[in-house]
Amino acid sequence: MQATPPLLEVSGVTVRFGGIVALDQVSFDVQQGTIAGLIGPNGAGKTTLFNCLSRLYTFSEGRINFEGHPLTDHPPHGIASLGIGRTFQNLALFRTMSVRDNVMLGGHCRSSSGFLSNALRLPGVRREEEELSARADEAIRLMDLGDVAQRPVADLPFGTQKRVELARALMSRPKLLLLDEPAGGLNHEEVDGLRQLLKRIQQELKLTMLLVEHHMNLVMRVSDQVVALDFGKKIADGTPAEVQGNPDVIKAYLGVEA
Ligand SMILES: Nc1ncnc2c1ncn2[C@@H]1O[C@H](COP(=O)(O)OP(=O)(O)OP(=O)(O)O)[C@@H](O)[C@H]1O
Known part of the structure; x- marks a missing residue:
């Protein structure tokens, strides 16, 4: 039997803004039904990657396949009907x-x-x-x-409004949901509630999610896979425990050798 291809395949994606290389040969896969966390310090390239996935930006090199087909076969306005939904950092x-x-x-x-x-x-x-x-x-x-x-x-309250935004994103019946800092501005209790809701939609809807998030506790507890970027390059890709213990990740966050 043939193995199912990953829902999302990012392969050698490079984005340049003038002299800045915002993404440098970034590759990773996201398997159907999993939650992937995308982390990295400020300016690492997370938003740029999100914008490539929702076709707001055009990448100069590389390829992104969704369900085995290049995203670039579809116009930017066709992304939602293809099954890619997103929420925004600001409501x-x-x-x-x-x-x-x-x-x-x-x-x-x-x-x-x-x-x-x-x-x-x-x-x-x-x-x-x-x-x-x-x-x-x-x-x-x-x-x-x-x-x-x-x-x-x-x-x-703000935390409830964030849940409204999530509910609205579910209405387009996405196969892949891109979450841009869903925990931004939430208090401790709300973050924990959000974690449970993300797990609920993963289990009940079999939904695949990719989240950009600075809230490490949430990323590490909710994700099946974590991808770390630094200065546009992928520096780690694995389970939360693997990525958390990766010396390059520790160095990127703390600015010192692990
Ligand atoms: N539209 C743009 N024009 C020029 N440079 C840009 C543009 N968008 C992003 N950049 C640059 O690309 C790099 C990656 O930025 P990006 O916003 O993707 O990082 P990020 O990881 O999302 O950061 P943050 O966590 O602060 O949101 C940065 O050096 C940024 O200054």
Whole structure:
């Protein structure tokens, strides 16, 4: 039997900004159903890599395959329908709208009905709306947002708003979810809650996730695999324990020989 190829294959990716090499021949794989953490000191190239994966940046060398096919075969606006979703470092929610309405908005990138059928409220449109609504209920349940579903987002604590953003990202039914600093600005208790929710969606949805995160405790506890970058180069790739004990990683963070 043929082994399943990795969901994501990053191979020799290089990005230059003028004289700066933001990513230098970076290669790693992410297997289906796993959580991969991407770490590295400031300026290491994490955001640049994320932006390559969501096709915001074009890489000058290398290749990124998703489900065995080059990402560059698809236009940037086709990335969500391909099955790659993302959250952002800064929340991008509609603050006066309810939690549920914000979540519902996440489903529209996959909506197939056109302007005319929407205007005429054809049966297909109603079916699609019912399906979106059921999916929103599911995302709200998974993110423990049932009690606040009708509340305006602006009334809720920051940690809860972060969960709304995650629920909204789930609406596009991603196969790979890119999480940009999901623990940023959260308190200790909220980070632990987030860790449990990420594990829940990994188990229940079999979702593959790649997270950029500075919160080491979260990365090391939630990830199956950790990839470390420094000055655009990959310096480690392995289990959390392997990467944590890697002398190059310790040196990159502490600036001293391990
Ligand atoms: N649009 C850009 N134009 C020029 N240089 C850039 C651009 N984006 C990133 N860089 C440079 O590329 C390098 C990698 O930056 P990047 O933002 O990817 O790092 P990072 O690991 O995400 O850092 P942080 O943890 O601080 O967010 C840095 O030297 C940065 O200054």
